[in-house]
Amino acid sequence: MSARPVAERDPRPPTATVVSSLLAAGIAALAALVAAPIGGAVVGLAGAGFVAGAVRRSPRTLSRAAGTGAVGIALAGALGGATEPLLVSGVALVLAWDLADHGMSLGEQVGRAGRTRRNAAVHAGATLFAGALSAGIVYGVYLAAAGNRPVAALALLLFGAVALASALT
């Protein structure tokens, strides 16, 4: 005895986004593993968290997994990981989170059965581009200028950049 509902739609995230998120998380874990094994393990945990969040459709789980991944990278960095793998790990981690979260919103608004591939690809490309660009700039500046500067000077420089960015927005 109920009013007639609209046909059910499958609200799970599209498979492609979940799979590519898992792939990116794998790369992140691998890169962190190269930097420092313990950090790599924690980042791997974050990858599992992304999959769990996508399956349970819980943004909170995704955020927590992303936080775990950041802790993993911090751990790997604090244990003396090299610059390059850490940068790769960071960019891949953000990509993994972004794909999982984007896939979830696609699942909510369009559904699993809908055509979403192009959308997801363009979105992932934009995020990857932004990450690669900023990593390239930071790494380039680091190599060119800050190679011999103390860390505190570098941080202060960055703090200035952040303040500028906040003022801009």
Next chain:
Amino acid sequence: MSERVDSESDAESPLRQVRREVETGRWDGVVGVALALIGVGVVARQPPLVLVGAVGVGYALHARLGEAPEATLDVTRTVSDASPDPGDEVTVTVRAHNAGDAVLPDLRLVDGVPPGLEAVDGPARVATALAPGATATFEYAVRASRGEHRWEPLRAVARDAAGSRERTTDIESASPTRIVCTPELAAGGDLPLRGLTTTYHGRVPTAVGGSGVEFHATREYRRGDPATRIDWNRRARTGELSTLELREERAATVVLLVDARESAYVAPEPDAETAVEASVGAAGQAFTALLGGGDRVGIATLGPLDCWLPPGAGSVHAARGRETLATDPALAPTPSDERFYRSLWFRRFRRRLPVDAQVLFFTPLVDDAAASLARRIDAHGHLVTVLSPDATATATTGNRLVRFERRARLRELRSAGIRAVEWGGERGGQESGERGGQESGEREGRGGAESFAVAVARATGRWSR
């Protein structure tokens, strides 16, 4: 999350209306994580961590810089068949052309499928990215059902590249899309009417003696009675002249009253036919049967929207009745949002109802209002026959309670002298009997659903004098 309604920005196009603009907040906290990484890097004296933090700042900039693009789309929608038969699959093709100058990196389109239709093949949604001048096309199929269905605007959700801002726009297609589905009325069997008739000849037997075919009574011969009607056997036996009276058959005026209040939109299962659908189908059968029998038939609905087809006869009236049952908004496949005022409705209905009209009341009887209304109409001298599609289920205790209440209402109506037929439902069988107890339902076990025609035929047998 900030939210604002903005309808002025796109004033040049009446087809597009911006519904809302929100910050999705999905990048919230990225600056905090970045600063935390930098802090750890400073404390641990590790430059690589500071660099990773700096990349995080880059993401924050990426999230802040974008602006939710305006979805300046031109939408055209085509349907494969604008007047399908019920149950046909109609393919709908939607083309969205990016008429603006901006790239739409993240665009989700949700088509406004009419509430009475159901998308059967593929979702009526797509997510894509559109460059200026590009066109996205998607297709889906709907299963046509009775009624006139108009498409609602397509909803476009556009996000910036980072997905941090989104803008929802409703876009009308260039020309309105609609399909009209008018089912053929099923030919109905004989429907027994009650003894309220007009003065015209028809097929409803009355208790009035006169000319007809069926024996009614004999009476004393009066001068002028036709010789063919004299009871010659009696004359031979007793020597007295007497005249045979035959039962007069007259035409009736019938108003088919369909319950279309929101409470009547009930079904035993989520995707089953609603009681309103079942009522309309049965009313269609009754309409053709009665009209074919020479009665005058009208249509009315009990619901917030006004629908009144005065009783009439003839082929034009038949066509009009078919159209009313198929496409009248008052009988739409989904309930209307208007409020329903019972006493106002009743006053109007009484004023319109011809004095000699009887009422066939199609209602699922899921609330007391319908039952009391049937009694009220009956009390005003318009004989009422209640025809009730059974929309109750037995899955839960609540379902069974509703079923029991409905059964009690039927019994009450019958004891008040109102004829009632029920059909459909999970169990067929004798429970539609005049004094049918609830035990008979159990005895019958699980039969198939009883169709309207079968239920009426069974009831006719019971009601025959």
